[in-house]
Amino acid sequence: MPTSGLVITLAEDSARRAPTLLAIERLPDIAIGQPVDGRYLPATIQADQPTTTKCIQTIESYAGVDHVAITWIGLDEPAPRPHAPSTQLESAS
Amino acid sequence: MTFDRRQFMARTAMAAAAAAATKMARGDVSLDVLDSDELTWDKAPCRFCGTGCHVMVGTRHGRVEAIRGDLKADVNKGLLCAKGYHVGGILYGPDRLKTPMLRRNGHLEPVTWDEAMDVIADRIEGDQAGFAIYGSGQWTIPEGYACQKFIKGGLSNNNIDPNARLCMASAVTGFLATYGVDEPAGCYDDLDVCDVLITWGNNPAEMHPVLFSRVMDRRSRGEKVELFDLGTRRTRTTDFADHYLNFTPQTDLAIANCIARELIARNAWDKDFVGRHCAFRKDTEKPSLFGEASSFKEYATSLDPYTFEYVEEISGVPAEQLRLLADRFCDPSKKITSLWCMGVNQHTRGTAMNTLIHGLHLLSGHFGTPGDSPTSLTGQPSACGTAREVGTLAHALPGGRIVKKEAHRAHCEDFWNLPRGRINPKPGTHTIAMWDNFCTPTDEGGSVSTVWVQVTNPGQTLPNLEKLFRGKAGLEDKFLIVSDCYPTATTEMADLVLPSAMWVEKNGIFGNSERRTQQWFRQVLPPGDARDDTWQVIAAARRLYDRGHEGMRDKDGDFIFTIRDQQGQEVPAWEWAHYYDTNVDRYLFEEYRPFARMKHKDLAPYDVYVASRGLRWPVVQQDDGSWRETRFRFSGFDDPYVADGEDIDFYHSKTGDGKAQIWFRPYVPPPESPDTDYPFWLCTGRVLEHWHSGTMTGRIPQLQESMPTAYVELHAADAGSLGVKSGDRVTVSTRRGELTLPAWVDGRGQPPRGSIFVPFFDERLLVNALTLDAHDPISKQPDYKKCAANVRRA
Numbered sequence: 001m002p003t004s005g006l007v008i009t010l011a012e013d014s015a016r017r018a019p020t021l022l023a024i025e026r027l028p029d030i031a032i033g034q035p036v037d038g039r040y041l042p043a044t045i046q047a048d049q050p051t052t053t054k055c056i057q058t059i060e061s062y063a064g065v066d067h068v069a070i071t072w073i074g075l076d077e078p079a080p081r082p083h084a085p086s087t088q089l090e091s092a093s
Numbered sequence: 094m095t096f097d098r099r100q101f102m103a104r105t106a107m108a109a110a111a112a113a114a115t116k117m118a119r120g121d122v123s124l125d126v127l128d129s130d131e132l133t134w135d136k137a138p139c140r141f142c143g144t145g146c147h148v149m150v151g152t153r154h155g156r157v158e159a160i161r162g163d164l165k166a167d168v169n170k171g172l173l174c175a176k177g178y179h180v181g182g183i184l185y186g187p188d189r190l191k192t193p194m195l196r197r198n199g200h201l202e203p204v205t206w207d208e209a210m211d212v213i214a215d216r217i218e219g220d221q222a223g224f225a226i227y228g229s230g231q232w233t234i235p236e237g238y239a240c241q242k243f244i245k246g247g248l249s250n251n252n253i254d255p256n257a258r259l260c261m262a263s264a265v266t267g268f269l270a271t272y273g274v275d276e277p278a279g280c281y282d283d284l285d286v287c288d289v290l291i292t293w294g295n296n297p298a299e300m301h302p303v304l305f306s307r308v309m310d311r312r313s314r315g316e317k318v319e320l321f322d323l324g325t326r327r328t329r330t331t332d333f334a335d336h337y338l339n340f341t342p343q344t345d346l347a348i349a350n351c352i353a354r355e356l357i358a359r360n361a362w363d364k365d366f367v368g369r370h371c372a373f374r375k376d377t378e379k380p381s382l383f384g385e386a387s388s389f390k391e392y393a394t395s396l397d398p399y400t401f402e403y404v405e406e407i408s409g410v411p412a413e414q415l416r417l418l419a420d421r422f423c424d425p426s427k428k429i430t431s432l433w434c435m436g437v438n439q440h441t442r443g444t445a446m447n448t449l450i451h452g453l454h455l456l457s458g459h460f461g462t463p464g465d466s467p468t469s470l471t472g473q474p475s476a477c478g479t480a481r482e483v484g485t486l487a488h489a490l491p492g493g494r495i496v497k498k499e500a501h502r503a504h505c506e507d508f509w510n511l512p513r514g515r516i517n518p519k520p521g522t523h524t525i526a527m528w529d530n531f532c533t534p535t536d537e538g539g540s541v542s543t544v545w546v547q548v549t550n551p552g553q554t555l556p557n558l559e560k561l562f563r564g565k566a567g568l569e570d571k572f573l574i575v576s577d578c579y580p581t582a583t584t585e586m587a588d589l590v591l592p593s594a595m596w597v598e599k600n601g602i603f604g605n606s607e608r609r610t611q612q613w614f615r616q617v618l619p620p621g622d623a624r625d626d627t628w629q630v631i632a633a634a635r636r637l638y639d640r641g642h643e644g645m646r647d648k649d650g651d652f653i654f655t656i657r658d659q660q661g662q663e664v665p666a667w668e669w670a671h672y673y674d675t676n677v678d679r680y681l682f683e684e685y686r687p688f689a690r691m692k693h694k695d696l697a698p699y700d701v702y703v704a705s706r707g708l709r710w711p712v713v714q715q716d717d718g719s720w721r722e723t724r725f726r727f728s729g730f731d732d733p734y735v736a737d738g739e740d741i742d743f744y745h746s747k748t749g750d751g752k753a754q755i756w757f758r759p760y761v762p763p764p765e766s767p768d769t770d771y772p773f774w775l776c777t778g779r780v781l782e783h784w785h786s787g788t789m790t791g792r793i794p795q796l797q798e799s800m801p802t803a804y805v806e807l808h809a810a811d812a813g814s815l816g817v818k819s820g821d822r823v824t825v826s827t828r829r830g831e832l833t834l835p836a837w838v839d840g841r842g843q844p845p846r847g848s849i850f851v852p853f854f855d856e857r858l859l860v861n862a863l864t865l866d867a868h869d870p871i872s873k874q875p876d877y878k879k880c881a882a883n884v885r886r887a
Contacts, residue, residue, distance in 0.1 A: 005106035042110035072109040
C-alpha cells in the first residue's frame with residue numbers, strides 16, 4: 001500500500017487552524033505529526049491510490065488549508081504478508 | 094522480533110515530512126538557516142541508482158548525521174526513496190575496509206600502501222599486456238577518466254571494461270544503431286507531461302521510485318496518465334498500471350513488431366515525420382551494429398508475419414491488449430513516453446529490442462516534443478557520465494572515439510600529448526571475455542593475468558559465476574586486485590585488497606540517465622587508511638614512472654598525470670598527503686571536457702556544476718556568458734546543434750543525411766527455454782530495499798532488516814503443485830548450478846505459472862551461479878532475465 005508523506009500548510013489565520021486540524025485528524029488512513037510554527041503540518045497517508053487522491057483533495061478543499069505538498073511517496077507492497085520470507089527468517093533466528 | 098514494514102514506511106515518510114515542514118517554516122531551503130542546526134549541509138547526488146536524485150548531506154564532527162531531499166534539485170524536487178533517505182548509512186558499516194591487505198599463505202594480511210603500489214607495479218611489469226581494469230558505472234567521471242588514460246594512454250593496453258556492460262550496453266548499441274550517437278534524446282521532464290507511460294520490462298516503482306513517484310504525484314493530483322506495463326511478472330509497477338501485458342520471455346520483439354505492423358496496416362504511421370527524418374535498416378547475415386540499408390517497402394513486408402493472432406500465440410498477450418497498445422501509438426494526440434532498463438538490455442536480443450522501441454516512436458512520430466520520448470534508464474549513478482561518455486569500454490576512447498580508428502587514436506594521443514602509436518589499435522577484452530580469459534589457465538590461452546577491480550562486485554554480479562569468477566581459484570599465476578569499501582564476494586577471492594573512500598568521503602562527478610552531470614565535494618574523511626580510487630590509479634602510475642616505465646611519460650617526458658593547482662604549480666598528487674592540496678577532480682574534468690564536445694555532448698566548466706544541481710548536456714555558453722543546458726536533444730526548439738529552421742535534426746546520423754534509422758529486427762527464440770528437465774523460466778533482478786549486490790544497503794540496518802534475505806517468488810499454483818508455502822525452503826537448479834532459498838508465494842512480485850524470480854542482492858545466496866552467460870552478439874551484454882530452471886522442495 002503506498003505511503004505518502006505530506007506537508008499541509010495551514011492558513012495564516014490561526015483561528016481557522018484549530019477546526020481544520022481537527023477535521024484532518026478525523027480523516028481515515030491519515031496520521032499527523034507535530035505542526036511546525038503552528039502552520040506546517042507533517043502527515044502521512046497509508047491507503048490505496050484512489051483513497052489517497054481523495055484524501056488529498058479533501059484536505060485541499062478545507063478553508064483552513066493553503067497548500068498540500070507531497071514530500072515522500074513510499075511504494076510498499078499492498079499489505080504486510082505474514083508468510084513473507086523476511087519475517088519467516090527473522091522469527092526463526 | 095518481526096519487523097513491521099508498514100510501520101517502517103510510515104515512520105520514514107513522517108520523518109521526511111517533518112523535515113520538510115521544518116524547512117518550509119524556516120522559509121524554504123536557505124543553507125544559512127539550516128546551519129543553525131549545527132549541521133553543515135552540502136549537496137551530493139545520491140550514491141545509488143541512475144535517477145540522479147540530489148540529497149542534502151548534513152555533517153557534524155566529521156560524520157554524516159542527516160540526509161534530506163534537495164528541494165533545489167529538478168530531478169527529485171526534494172523527494173527521496175527509502176534507499177535515498179538512508180544513503181548516509183552506507184559510510185558506517187562496522188566492517189569498512191581500512192587498510193591495504195595482501196594475500197600471503199592463503200590469508201589477507203595488512204600491508205602499507207607503499208607495498209601495495211609495488212605489488213601493482215610488479216604485476217604490470219611482469220605482464221603488461223595481461224593487465225586489465227574492471228570498473229563500473231559507479232566510477233566518478235574523473236575516476237573513470239584516470240583509468241582510461243592509465244591503461245590506454247599509459248599501458249597501451251585496452252583491457253578495460255565496466256560492469257555497465259552487464260547493465261546498459263544494449264541501450265548504447267540501440268542508440269548508436271538508431272541515432273548514430275549514444276544516450277537519450279528526452280529527459281525526465283517527459284514524465285511530467287506524457288499522457289501514456291509504457292514500461293517495457295521495467296519496474297520503476299521499485300528500481301527508480303522517485304521517477305515513478307513523479308508520475309504517481311500527477312495522478313494524485315487528478316491528472317490522467319495511462320500506464321501500460323509490459324512484463325514477464327507482475328511487479329509493484331503493475332499495481333499502478335491500467336493495462337498489464339504479460340508476455341512470454343523474449344517475445345517482446347514480436348510485440349514491438351506487431352505494433353509497427355498495425356501502424357502501417359492502419360495507415361497511421363507518421364509519413365511526414367518518417368519521410369523527413371528517418372531511413373530504414375535491417376540486419377546483415379552476420380550481426381553488426383549498423384546492418385545495411387533497407388526500404389519502407391521491405392520493412393513493411395518483413396513485419397507481415399507479426400499479426401495479432403501470431404503474436405498472441407507466441408507471446409501469450411491477448412490480441413485485444415495488443416490492439417489497445419497499438420491504438421495509443423496510432424493516436425498522434427497522445428504524448429507517449431517509453432521507459433526501459435534491464436528487462437530490455439539484459440537480453441540476447443537487447444540491441445534489437447532497443448532499436449525496435451526507438452523505431453516505434455519514430456514510425457509513429459511520437460518523438461521530439463515534451464512527453465513523446467523513448468528513454469532508457471540506467472541502474473548506476475554514472476553509467477552514462479562515466480562508462481558511456483568517458484568511454485571506459487574495451488573498444489572506446491573518450492568523446493565517442495574508438496581505438497580501431499587511426500584518426501581517433503591520433504586525436505586522443507594529441508590531447509594527451511603522447512607519442513604517435515602509444516594507443517593500441519586492438520580493442521581489449523569486453524567483460525565476459527575478460528573474466529573468461531582471466532579464469533582460463535595461461536597455458537590454455539587465458540592471457541589476462543591480473544585484473545584490478547574498482548567500484549564493483551563481479552564475484553556476485555557476473556553471470557555463470559562458477560565459470561567466469563570462481564574459475565580463478567587454483568590458478569596460481571592469476572592475480573586479483575580489488576579496491577572496495579567493504580568485504581564482498583569479490584574480495585573473498587582477491588590477492589590484494591585496497592580500501593577505498595566512498596561517496597562524500599571524496600570529491601566526485603556523476604552523469605545520470607537524463608544526460609545530467611552532477612558534482613559534489615568531499616564532506617567527511619574516509620576511515621583509517623582508505624583512499625580515493627583516483628589517487629590509487631595516479632599513485633600506481635607514479636610508481637611505474639619512478640621505475641622508468643616509458644608509458645607513464647608523455648612525449649615531453651613528463652608524468653602523464655601531471656596535476657597542477659590553479660596557479661599552475663605542479664602538485665605531487667601521487668602522495669596522499671598532497672592529494673587534496675588542489676582539486677584533482679577539477680583538473681581532470683577540465684582535461685576531459687574538450688573530449689565531450691566531439692560528439693556535441695558539451696560540458697560546462699567544473700565551477701558551473703559546483704553552483705548547480707547538475708546540468709543536462711549539451712551545455713553551451715550563451716552570449717551573456719551564462720551556460721544553458723539542453724532538455725530535448727535533436728529538437729529544434731531546444732537543442733543548439735539542430736540546424737536553423739529544422740524541427741528535428743539527427744545530426745549524428747550514421748547515413749549522414751540527418752536521419753534516424755528505423756530497424757526491422759525479427760523475433761528469435763531465446764538460447765535456453767524451459768524443457769522437461771528444467772521446466773521453469775528463471776528471471777533475476779533487484780528489490781526496492783537493496784541496491785544491486787547489497788554491499789552498501791546491506792550495511793544499513795533499516796534496509797537490511799526490511800529485506801534480509803533473497804527468496805524465490807513462485808506462482809501459487811506452482812507452489813501448490815510442489816507442496817510449498819511461503820517460507821519453505823526450495824532448491825532452484827539450472828544447468829550451471831543450484832541454490833536453496835526460501836519461497837515467497839503471492840509475494841511482492843508475482844510471476845506467472847511456470848516462472849520464478851530470484852533477486853541478486855544477497856551475497857549468501859548467489860543466484861548468478863545459476864544464470865546463463867549467453868549474450869547479445871552486438872553489445873556483448875548477457876541475459877540475466879531468462880534461462881531454464883527446475884524447482885523442488887528442499
